[in-house]
Amino acid sequence: xxxxxxxxxxxxxxxxxxxxxxxxxxxxxxxxxxxxxxxxxxxxxxxxxxxxxxxxxxxxxxx
Amino acid sequence: xxxxxxxxxxxxxxxxxxxxxxxxxxxxxxxxxxxxxxxxxxxxxxxxxxxxxxxxxxxxxxxxxxxxxxxxxxxxxxxxxxxxxxxxxxxxxxxxxxxxxxxxxxxxxxxxxxxxxxxxxxxxxxxxxxxxxxxxxxxxxxxxxxxxxxxxxxxxxxxxxxxxxxxxxxxxxxxxxxxxxxxxxxxxxxxxxxxxxxxxxxxxxxxxxxxxxxxxxxxxxxxxxxxxxxxxxxxxxxxxxxxxxxxxxxxxxxxxxxxxxxxxxxxxxxxxxxxxxxxxxxxxxxxxxxxxxxxxxxxxxxxxxxxxxxxxxxxxxxx
Numbered sequence: 001x002x003x004x005x006x007x008x009x010x011x012x013x014x015x016x017x018x019x020x021x022x023x024x025x026x027x028x029x030x031x032x033x034x035x036x037x038x039x040x041x042x043x044x045x046x047x048x049x050x051x052x053x054x055x056x057x058x059x060x061x062x063x
Numbered sequence: 064x065x066x067x068x069x070x071x072x073x074x075x076x077x078x079x080x081x082x083x084x085x086x087x088x089x090x091x092x093x094x095x096x097x098x099x100x101x102x103x104x105x106x107x108x109x110x111x112x113x114x115x116x117x118x119x120x121x122x123x124x125x126x127x128x129x130x131x132x133x134x135x136x137x138x139x140x141x142x143x144x145x146x147x148x149x150x151x152x153x154x155x156x157x158x159x160x161x162x163x164x165x166x167x168x169x170x171x172x173x174x175x176x177x178x179x180x181x182x183x184x185x186x187x188x189x190x191x192x193x194x195x196x197x198x199x200x201x202x203x204x205x206x207x208x209x210x211x212x213x214x215x216x217x218x219x220x221x222x223x224x225x226x227x228x229x230x231x232x233x234x235x236x237x238x239x240x241x242x243x244x245x246x247x248x249x250x251x252x253x254x255x256x257x258x259x260x261x262x263x264x265x266x267x268x269x270x271x272x273x274x275x276x277x278x279x280x281x282x283x284x285x286x287x288x289x290x291x292x293x294x295x296x297x298x299x300x301x302x303x304x305x306x307x308x309x310x311x312x313x314x315x316x317x318x319x320x321x322x323x324x325x326x327x328x329x330x331x332x333x334x335x336x337x338x339x340x341x342x343x344x345x346x347x348x349x350x351x352x353x354x355x356x357x358x359x360x361x362x363x364x365x366x367x368x369x370x371x372x373x374x375x376x377x378x379x380x381x382x
Contacts, residue, residue: 057136
């Protein structure tokens with residue numbers, strides 16, 4: 001019986017540690033790879049650039 | 064007894080495993096729920112917040128050339144609707160000369176006032192530079208929303224008075240003006256767009272520690288494709304040292320944070336004192352319309368006087 005309690009307390013502690021570890025912030029990567037940086041830059045270019053086929057500002061038709 | 068304790072313990076253990084990570088991970092969403100409002104519900108309740116399209120449209124306006132692009136595009140859309148509106152009124156009158164088009168004419172006059180308001184900013188660089196980018200973006204949103212409302216009002220009033228044949232003729236006319244009357248403003252938009260894209264890429268290259276004036280010149284002339292620019296960035300970054308790349312990443316994140324701050328500032332400006340701004344705009348619009356009406360009356364009286372003088376002169380000659 002004593003061992004059962006010990007095992008249960010151990011499991012409880014383990015669950016707490018696992019739960020906290022799962023949600024804690026991911027460790028900061030000290031160095032960024034070329035792909036990461038270019039991925040970030042490309043996504044900023046994609047979201048900010050105005051393309052040639054942009055539809056412009058639409059205010060609705062009159063008829 | 065021991066079995067009961069064991070059972071309770073197992074239930075507690077299972078609850079700890081299931082609930083704990085959710086409580087920690089959903090910290091933000093639980094805060095939202097604490098206010099007792101569903102996010103979607105809030106969005107519906109407050110329709111005057113920036114919508115997705117507006118968010119996208121104001122993004123380039125933090126650069127002066129980006130603001131110019133958006134304001135010119137707005138000017139073009141309003142001009143297009145004024146031309147189409149006039150054509151619609153003419154078609155209605157041609158089908159039924161006694162049709163009442165006073166309301167439609169008044170809407171077009173209001174659109175002209177709006178177009179002039181936009182033009183006052185776009186043609187005057189000092190006017191643009193004297194305003195902050197947040198101020199310009201808020202003005203853009205206000206004018207655009209008013210133009211949308213007026214266009215809808217016109218559409219609702221004109222539709223019952225138009226025949227299907229009229230609609231077809233007007234649609235043809237719309238294609239025609241895109242090629243003719245709106246060509247000049249299209250050219251202006253294209254030039255401003257190229258300048259904006261070059262400014263944007265210049266800033267991005269600077270964050271990445273890159274320098275390629277030849278490519279920027281080609282962007283400014285509208286000769287470079289997005290794929291080509293991205294390829295250049297990808298290749299150039301491969302040659303940078305890890306330290307340079309880390310520096311670039313930090314600067315990119317900083318630029319993104321600044322952009323988010325700008326967007327948030329515009330959101331706040333658009334929401335603040337909205338009803339007061341709308342009232343002021345309405346008063347201004349009424350004043351301009353009143354002045355136009357007085358001017359119209361004065362011109363009509365003058366035309367009547369001249370007509371009477373001509374008639375009198377003719378009569379004298381006949382005598």
